[in-house]
Amino acid sequence: MAPPYKTINEVKYVEEAILNGEISNYGENLSAFNKKLERYFSKPNKIALLNSGTSAIHLALIQLGIKANDEVICQSFTFSATANPICYQKAIPIFIDSEADTWNMCPVQLEIAIKDRLSLGIKPKAIIVVHSYGMPAKMDDIVKISKKFSIPIIEDAAGALGSTYKGLKCGSFGEFGIISFNGNKIITTSSGGALICSSEDQKIKANFVATQAKANEPFYHHEEIGYNYSMSNITAGIGRAQMEVLKERVLKRREINAFYKEIFESINGITLLSEPSQYYYSNHWLTCILINFEEVGFSNGDLKMELEKYNIETRFLWKPLHLQPVFSDFPYYGRVISEQLFNTGLCLPSGSNLTKQDKNNIKTVIMRFISNKIN
Numbered sequence: 001m002a003p004p005y006k007t008i009n010e011v012k013y014v015e016e017a018i019l020n021g022e023i024s025n026y027g028e029n030l031s032a033f034n035k036k037l038e039r040y041f042s043k044p045n046k047i048a049l050l051n052s053g054t055s056a057i058h059l060a061l062i063q064l065g066i067k068a069n070d071e072v073i074c075q076s077f078t079f080s081a082t083a084n085p086i087c088y089q090k091a092i093p094i095f096i097d098s099e100a101d102t103w104n105m106c107p108v109q110l111e112i113a114i115k116d117r118l119s120l121g122i123k124p125k126a127i128i129v130v131h132s133y134g135m136p137a138k139m140d141d142i143v144k145i146s147k148k149f150s151i152p153i154i155e156d157a158a159g160a161l162g163s164t165y166k167g168l169k170c171g172s173f174g175e176f177g178i179i180s181f182n183g184n185k186i187i188t189t190s191s192g193g194a195l196i197c198s199s200e201d202q203k204i205k206a207n208f209v210a211t212q213a214k215a216n217e218p219f220y221h222h223e224e225i226g227y228n229y230s231m232s233n234i235t236a237g238i239g240r241a242q243m244e245v246l247k248e249r250v251l252k253r254r255e256i257n258a259f260y261k262e263i264f265e266s267i268n269g270i271t272l273l274s275e276p277s278q279y280y281y282s283n284h285w286l287t288c289i290l291i292n293f294e295e296v297g298f299s300n301g302d303l304k305m306e307l308e309k310y311n312i313e314t315r316f317l318w319k320p321l322h323l324q325p326v327f328s329d330f331p332y333y334g335r336v337i338s339e340q341l342f343n344t345g346l347c348l349p350s351g352s353n354l355t356k357q358d359k360n361n362i363k364t365v366i367m368r369f370i371s372n373k374i375n
């Protein structure tokens with residue numbers, strides 16, 4: 001039996017918005033959601049609420065003045081939405097490999113790339129680092145390199161709301177950070193996103209560009225290109241309610257991660273994406289494993305197919321962007337870490353609505369499959 005999905009205030013807030021006629025891009029849900037997020041990220045961080053995480057990345061690039069032919073350094077092991085906005089600006093993504101501990105941007109390759117670009121007479125204009133699957137990147141090293149070369153950081157914390165590194169919130173390290181409230185994320189507004197700004201001015205500018213850059217005049221007056229990127233007060237009602245249960249959601253995901261950890265602990269050849277030290281606190285948005293074929297005698301694809309037979313859905317890890325046909329012409333620095341993650345990894349069912357029975361079922365199928373293969 002599935003426990004009833006915990007009732008939260010989504011319906012109430014959305015209903016209020018409709019009854020009050022606040023169904024556009026202003027209203028109480030927007031201000032309440034904004035206030036909650038600003039309290040969460042604390043001063044001096046300011047939040048612009050938007051219609052997606054992708055538009056948040058785009059607005060960060062615009063504010064950093066990224067234009068045609070500028071170079072932007074970007075983690076290769078990520079979802080395409082991290083890099084697409086670089087191309088919206090007709091700028092050039094420079095892809096960087098991952099390191100094996102957090103699966104995120106390798107600081108060593110980052111520095112090699114910056115030095116190489118500088119030797120070619122080009123200074124990259126921004127660094128986009130991702131906290132993949134909720135796992136914080138090696139922010140000490142990355143921030144140090146960013147400062148050394150004076151290149152600002154945009155943090156893609158799309159799936160990392162609730163994660164921290166050395167007690168500081170993911171999304172608050174960079175000049176800008178972004179989070180996503182898309183349907184599959186730790187909290188959702190159906191679709192939506194936020195830009196985490198370092199100042200009030202950046203927030204004002206983001207909201208201005210996100211609403212068609214209409215100048216404050218009694219008539220329609222525009223001095224720059226704008227976008228239709230703002231969040232509606234309806235979806236903000238969902239986010240406002242979900243923000244109230246963020247802590248529980250994170251604990252639930254971490255519990256699911258612990259469940260998988262226990263299953264795989266005793267199995268040589270299967271490793272979980274895990275916090276490398278006590279400095280890392282992951283929301284464990286998704287639990288992911290790597291499978292060493294030599295040791296267990298089956299691949300990620302084999303396990304995926306076996307679970308599919310029982311309607312248990314898994315996903316392959318990100319296919320690195322430097323290997324995507326659409327991005328393959330752009331420079332890449334690194335070796336094969338991200339490629340190996342893609343070739344051997346699998347995301348396991350990690351939704352916070354996973355029931356005890358789902359878990360038992362998953363465990364039984366996995367254990368049976370493994371023991372058949374190993375014996």
Ligand SMILES: *Cc1c(COP(=O)(O)O)cnc(C)c1O
Pocket residue numbers: 051052053054055078079081082130132156158159179180181182192193
């Ligand atoms: C989901 C996601 C995005 C995009 O967010 P949207 O709200 O769907 O536009 C960007 N980067 C990463 C790493 C994501 O997981």
